[in-house]
Amino acid sequence: MAFKQLDLIDPILKALVTEGYTTPTPIQAQSIPLILEERDLLGCAQTGTGKTAAFAIPILQLLYKNKTEERGPHKIKVLILTPTRELAIQIDESFAAYGKHTGLTHTVIFGGVSQLHQTNILRRGVDILVATPGRLLDLISQGFIDLKFLKIFVLDEADRMLDMGFIHDVKRIITKLPAKRQTLFFSATMPPEIQKLANVLLTNPAYVEVTPASSTVDAIEQSLYHVDKANKLSLLQYLLKDKEIVTALVFTRTKHGADKVVKFLHKNEITAAAIHGNKSQNARQHALSHFKSGNLRVLVATDIAARGIDIDDLSHVINFDLPNVPETYVHRIGRTGRAGNTGIAISFCDAEERTELKDIQKLIGLNIPVINSHPYPLSNTNFSTPSAPAQKPSPKRSRGFGSYDKGKSRNFSGGRRQSN
Numbered sequence: 084m085a086f087k088q089l090d091l092i093d094p095i096l097k098a099l100v101t102e103g104y105t106t107p108t109p110i111q112a113q114s115i116p117l118i119l120e121e122r123d124l125l126g127c128a129q130t131g132t133g134k135t136a137a138f139a140i141p142i143l144q145l146l147y148k149n150k151t152e153e154r155g156p157h158k159i160k161v162l163i164l165t166p167t168r169e170l171a172i173q174i175d176e177s178f179a180a181y182g183k184h185t186g187l188t189h190t191v192i193f194g195g196v197s198q199l200h201q202t203n204i205l206r207r208g209v210d211i212l213v214a215t216p217g218r219l220l221d222l223i224s225q226g227f228i229d230l231k232f233l234k235i236f237v238l239d240e241a242d243r244m245l246d247m248g249f250i251h252d253v254k255r256i257i258t259k260l261p262a263k264r265q266t267l268f269f270s271a272t273m274p275p276e277i278q279k280l281a282n283v284l285l286t287n288p289a290y291v292e293v294t295p296a297s298s299t300v301d302a303i304e305q306s307l308y309h310v311d312k313a314n315k316l317s318l319l320q321y322l323l324k325d326k327e328i329v330t331a332l333v334f335t336r337t338k339h340g341a342d343k344v345v346k347f348l349h350k351n352e353i354t355a356a357a358i359h360g361n362k363s364q365n366a367r368q369h370a371l372s373h374f375k376s377g378n379l380r381v382l383v384a385t386d387i388a389a390r391g392i393d394i395d396d397l398s399h400v401i402n403f404d405l406p407n408v409p410e411t412y413v414h415r416i417g418r419t420g421r422a423g424n425t426g427i428a429i430s431f432c433d434a435e436e437r438t439e440l441k442d443i444q445k446l447i448g449l450n451i452p453v454i455n456s457h458p459y460p461l462s463n464t465n466f467s468t469p470s471a472p473a474q475k476p477s478p479k480r481s482r483g484f485g486s487y488d489k490g491k492s493r494n495f496s497g498g499r500r501q502s503n
């Protein structure tokens with residue numbers, strides 16, 4: 084199937100050609116027609132499946148087809164609520180790319196920076212607003228944002244909202260939305276509280292699921308290194324001697340750990356920067372832009388800060404620390420193997436992380452292949468994990484679209500899935 088088979092208008096098709104998009108991913112192919120029918124939608128999809136385009140493209144088309152000449156500032160007709168600044172910026176950039184020929188206006192608001200620039204844009208009026216919860220509530224309370232003309236509400240990364248403690252802010256925002264609206268709800272996982280929220284928000288929604296969160300993208304080659312905690316930095320330096328690791332996104336569990344890794348890499352003349360909650364927004368965007376441009380080889384991040392990082396050509400993800408929530412492993416490694424590329428995910432595991440490893444492998448239904456041939460083996464090797472032959476992960480990466488689960492499109496009501 085090609086995008087032109089989805090009955091998209093010429094201004095959007097023209098933009099997609101410019102972006103190099105020809106074939107929709109499964110979640111795009113399933114979601115776009117349903118959203119164009121103005122149905123509520125519950126989408127269950129992990130990172131890297133093309134979720135942003137799945138809702139941005141049809142939203143732009145619906146607004147464009149219903150566009151009228153407005154006197155005075157444009158009214159906010161679409162609100163996309165997302166948990167982090169990085170993801171909000173990425174979504175806003177996507178609307179700019181896909182909607183460049185539509186004449187529709189958009190902006191992004193988030194905390195951690197002065198609100199003056201944001202409020203100046205809001206005074207001029209926008210059609211589409213992308214926002215994080217805290218700044219949105221703040222500007223609503225100050226009278227800068229009026230949602231009474233809203234037509235479409237998108238709640239993105241709902242499970243991450245719960246993880247980050249934003250669920251109460253989300254519920255406050257919902258009370259300020261008009262009752263009559265189209266709602267699009269996306270989450271990689273569906274814990275009970277998120278399920279309850281979906282039941283409240285959605286009216287007879289269609290359900291689309293692509294690549295369940297318990298599985299990992301087939302295009303990602305995974306490997307595991309058992310190593311003493313004290314030797315993790317040395318092992319990282321050893322691996323980065325391999326020039327086939329063009330770019331690496333390294334995950335640590337803590338902000339302090341991220342800074343420690345960057346300091347070590349700088350000392351060993353490896354270009355790196357950290358992004359985490361203690362960094363200013365400007366510092367985070369500066370680091371991310373330099374990483375995307377190739378001026379930085381390594382970006383070290385905590386999970387919350389990394390949400391929204393969207394880099395098509397990221398070759399490697401390295402789990403310096405294993406996450407204590409197994410689903411987070413899936414999100415992390417999904418930062419590579421995007422846009423149809425293959426990717427490589429390397430994980431370190433010390434003696435204190437055995438439980439995390441067990442939980443991850445249970446979730447993904449896979450024993451991650453172990454690389455035993457390296458200079459820093461774990462002192463206590465009492466692991467039941469099978470070993471893989473010592474080999475360097477292949478750097479070859481294919482273009483085109485990767486392997487995704489076929490997915491299903493169903494009605495969803497009252498917490499029960501029903502076939503169409």
